[in-house]
Amino acid sequence: MWTEVFVLYLFSEVKALGAMEEVSAAALTPQDCSLECLRQGALECKYCRITKVDLQKALGSKALRTLGSCIPWPCFELMGNEEPHLCQHYVHAPNNVSVEIVDDPDPNSDTVVVSWKPSPYGIAFLRGFQVSLQALGGTNVFCQLFLFHRNLSLPASHAQKVYKSDPFPGLPLGSQYAITVMALPVPERWDRFHHSTTFCTRSCAEKNGINKCKTDWYPQHVNTEQNGTTVSVTFNLAPQNLGIRSYFSICYTDMKKQTNKMDFTPNLRTNQTHHTYELQDLQEGANYTCEIAADVVDAVRKTFTIQVERSQKGPDPSLSTSHLLIPLALVLAAIIIVLVAVFILTKVKRKLLKLTFIPDSDIIKEHQENNVPEEVMSWPMTRASPPRLLICYCSSEGPAHVKAVMKLGAFIQQHMATQVCLDLWDSLRVAEEGSFDWHSRQIRECDFVLVLCSPGLSLRPCSSELSENTEDEEATWETENSCSKAVISLIGAEVGRAKVKDQDLSKYMAAIFDYSKETDIPTELSLVPHYTLTSDLPLLFSHIHRVSLHRPGGYLKISHISEECFTKLPAGAALQSAICDAELNLMKARRQSLSLKE
16 A cells, blocks of 8 residues: 555656646747736736837826836736735746847847746746846846736746746847846835846857957967068958958067057058068067057957077187287277266366256256156055945936946946946836935945036026926926935035044045036035046046055056046047037037027
């Protein structure tokens, strides 16, 4: 009897495992069905995509504008409030979130599909999922909403089922994104009930091959041949379809001193695949590090080394000892003459110094001209984790100014070893806590606070700048500007409190872009350090990391954030472009304001 019971138990376990494997065999993709079908609980509406039209019908256009595109939707409004128990429970965050790149015919973009498994905790009350995608350093957020019909109650075995989103198309190559998958319904505090992950789209070379990407192409085969102090360099040319006609080469010595730079355009012939150029007058016995690349923006550089060998010159056996003594005697005579001349000149100079007064400016100038070159120091990165920097700004300045703020945050986070906190990158928590409470918490937790000041902190928009919906836009402006002023007032209060207690004020900083003025900095921040961006990026780096840029006989060289070099980086070029666009918009707004006054 016990044997029969044990056999039946094994049979039931095997059957259950087979059922789970069958459930997880095929991934579930969204289907087209209406919101009414979901509310009625029709069996054919298993896993449905909810469009913007469905949301407008259920919530209304006004509620849609208030909530935004990626705030978790009210469960009662979508599923119908006839049965409140449907939305009273919540499930835990999904598991095994992954991103898959699918075919995209556009050579300049990628398309991705997100997949995940639901959590077994609370799965019986699962009503659907919301998937959001946001570009790191950008404001655009794309959301997809998927719901089950109201009569569905999933068993625990469906935790092995794989669910998929709709494709997210048109993602630019080489970009970073954050994916968030949230199970519905969610509690009021949803911070632990979603799963987020980041991914990067493929580079142009990964998708199309290096010979089809202009900025990713670089010479792969470089050969050198020495003839005395002249070195001939031969490299492979770019494919003709890339349209690259010019190249450049830079060489450095061991001390990182640039000694040779060449820009050249080969005279291309039919079927020519390689080109040779010469590096002349190189130092014997010196080691050179050289780079060669196509003369295009952000081109990948090929690095190679050159070791210049010394020429082998043996002694002439025909020279006799008598022939060597004559030059030696001449050298000794010359040395004696030089020493006598130096002695006489020294005595004359001492007499003249007693009679002649040399101004301090001339002494300083002479010291600077004859000063020994300073030593280049490396940055000793001793912190276990990067410092956290909160950036505050005035959003009522306009979208161009907000874009410049975001590009600045992206540049600081990518190239200045700093973790940036920006409300635009944490929209879920800002919506949950409220803008003022979120900023208050970040001010307490962050290591540094940077306020980007602009004219919008004290100005109101002109009546001509408002559209037909004047009351709504003015109310929005007043809300945003009052929040900005409240945050500035809070920071000013913290600065005043620290000043009264004689505490360090280095946590707080104020900065302006090139198109703003010093008068745009509020009075509350007059005690904190001020910076003008982008010319003061090295000073900002020195402030955040508490390192000295100069010391006696040495300086810290950070080439990629200097005013001359930061635009060579993609993030630096994007920052410079955003600042220029914001300046043009500000000038345009000022001209319109003057024309209205006239």
